[in-house]
Amino acid sequence: MKTVLITGANRSIGLETAKQLSEKGLFVYLGSRNLENGENVVKELQENGFQNIKAIEIDVTNPESITKAKNIVKNEQGKLDILINNAGILGVNPQTAAEASVNDIKEVFETNFFGVINVTQTFLDLLKKSDSPRISNITSGLGSLTLHNDPTWKYYHVKAAAYGPSKSALNAYTIVLAYELRELPFKVNVIDPGYTATDFNHHSGPGSVESAASFIIKHTLTDENGPTGQYFSNDIEDESGISPW
Template sequence: MQTVFITGANRSIGLETAKQLSAKGLFVYLGSRSLEKGEAVVKELNEKGFQNIKAIEVDVTNPDSILQARNIVENEQGKLDILINNAGILGVNPQTASETSVNDIKEVFETNFFGVINVTQAFLPLLKKSDNPRISNITSGLGSLTLHSDPEWKYYHVKTAAYGPSKSALNAYTIVLAYELRDLPFKVNVIDPGYTATDFNAHSGPGSVESAASFIIKHTLTDENGPTGQYFSNDIEDETGISPW
């Protein structure tokens, strides 16, 4: 049975991804900043027939919390097959370039960028023990510099001084990581689940969590010939789903 660890998985897209992967027969570590909330979610899932899910406490901005989570997975499984870095925050609004404070920007980067790096580096030794390791970093269309430079893009006027740049940085880091791991059986990609109706955006997005999770899984559970170092978006309207950087 393959094992997957998903950060920020106690609600919204992360939770739906956990449910769909569990239904596919994977063992899911459902990452939550609050163990109590995570365990409550798992209890509800168990009552609905999902048995191969376990809540695990992890705060991606706290190295000790990450290490404790890594130790649990290592002691129980000995390896990890899939890491989905899903945890993220939007930050304060509005986010103008001229007035958003450096501290507010740093706070977003701590979770969306540095948190992903800390989690990834902690779990890499376990992922290297897998025959088919996968790392999926959940990004956003707002991280695409190409699209942000195109006045014809439908979200051209949605500019954020903290959130978007944190995802652009994440995209850049993923390219470097995929290159570093290119000679190993890793597949490392960034995946944008699309503008989805969640608590994150006051349910303003047109997409469903079911579609978002399905898209993440499609580009995570790839075979040995699958792409690596790529940027996929559920908002790209062609069969490839490849987004410009």
């Protein structure tokens, strides 16, 4: 049975991804900053027939929390097959480049960028024990510099000086990570689940969490010939789903 860890999985897209992966027979560590919240979610899932899901406390901004979570997975499973870095924050609005405070921008980067690095580096040795390790970093269309510079893009006027750059940085980090792991059976990609109706955006997005989770899983559960170092977006109409960087 493959094992997956999803950070920020106690609600919205992360939770739906956990549910769908559980239905596919994977063992899911449902990551939550607050263990009690995560356990309450898992209890409800189990009452509704979901199996092989366990809440695990992990705060991606807290190295001690990450290490503790890693040790739990190591002791219980001995390895990790899939890491989905889903935890993220939007930050304080408005986020104008001229006025957003450095501290507010740092706070967003702490979760969306440095948090992913901390989690990935901590769990890398467990992932290397897998026959087919996968790392999916959940990004956003707002992380695409190419699209942001295209006046014809439908979200061209949606600019956020903290959130967007944090995802652009994540995209860049993923390219480097994928390159470094290219000789191993890793597949490392960034995946944009699309503009989805969640608490994150006050349910303003047109997409569903079911579609978002399905898209993440499609580009995570790939075979040995699957791509690595790629950027996929659920908002791209092309069948490939490949987004420009």
